[in-house]
Amino acid sequence: MNGRNFKGKVRYLSNRNKLTHELELAFRQTFRRMKKELNAVLGETTNRSEFIFLQQLYTRGPLKVSALSAEFEVSASHITHVTDRLVQKNWVRRQRSQKDKRVVELQITEEGNQAFLQMEEKQNEYFRRKFDPLSDQEIKILLNLIQKLNA
Structure with a gap:
């Protein structure tokens, strides 16, 4: 038995399969919600992709x-x-590489630095609030489990 009927609906799943299916749904819902909330926290002026790019250029x-x-x-x-x-x-500028003039590099501007630092503080505050209900031990356990999944 393959566990599916002709409409693709799950008809039969083992207990472990049910648990992993629920976990997958919970991951998806959690990360979708967090992405939406983070975009709202960062505001109308930017989005998560732009923030992450600025973060890379800043660091x-x-x-x-x-x-x-x-x-x-x-x-x-x-x-x-x-x-x-x-x-x-005006948060990033393109410039020729000092090492190879054929190469264009992206560099964060001073205005971009300031914007990034403001957004980073908003993000840090968001995560402080988000993880506040968890104890330090629960956060360590969650981190350990996620790292185990990524190994």
């Missing part, structure tokens, strides 16, 4: 589009699209 310094593309496992055209929005906001 790592100037980067090539290809480095960001590899880091986030997205296409160079996606990086370019997000970068275009950040350039319009």
Whole structure:
């Protein structure tokens, strides 16, 4: 028995399969909700992708589009699209590499630094509130379990 009827509905699942199915749904709902809430926290002026790009440029310094593309496992055209929005906001600028003038690097501007720091504080406050109901021990257990899944 394959556990499915002809309409694709689950007809029979073992207890472990039911648990993993519920876990998958809970993960999906949790991360979808958190993404939506974080976008609301960051405000109308930016979105999560832009925040993450700024974070990388803030912490790592100037980067090539290809480095960001590899880091986030997205296409160079996606990086370019997000970068275009950040350039319009004057948070990022494109500049020629000092090492190789053929290469264009992305660099965060001073205005981008300030915007990032403000957004980072909002994000930190969001996570403080989100995880406040959990004890330190529960957070350690959750972290350990997630790391185990990622291993």
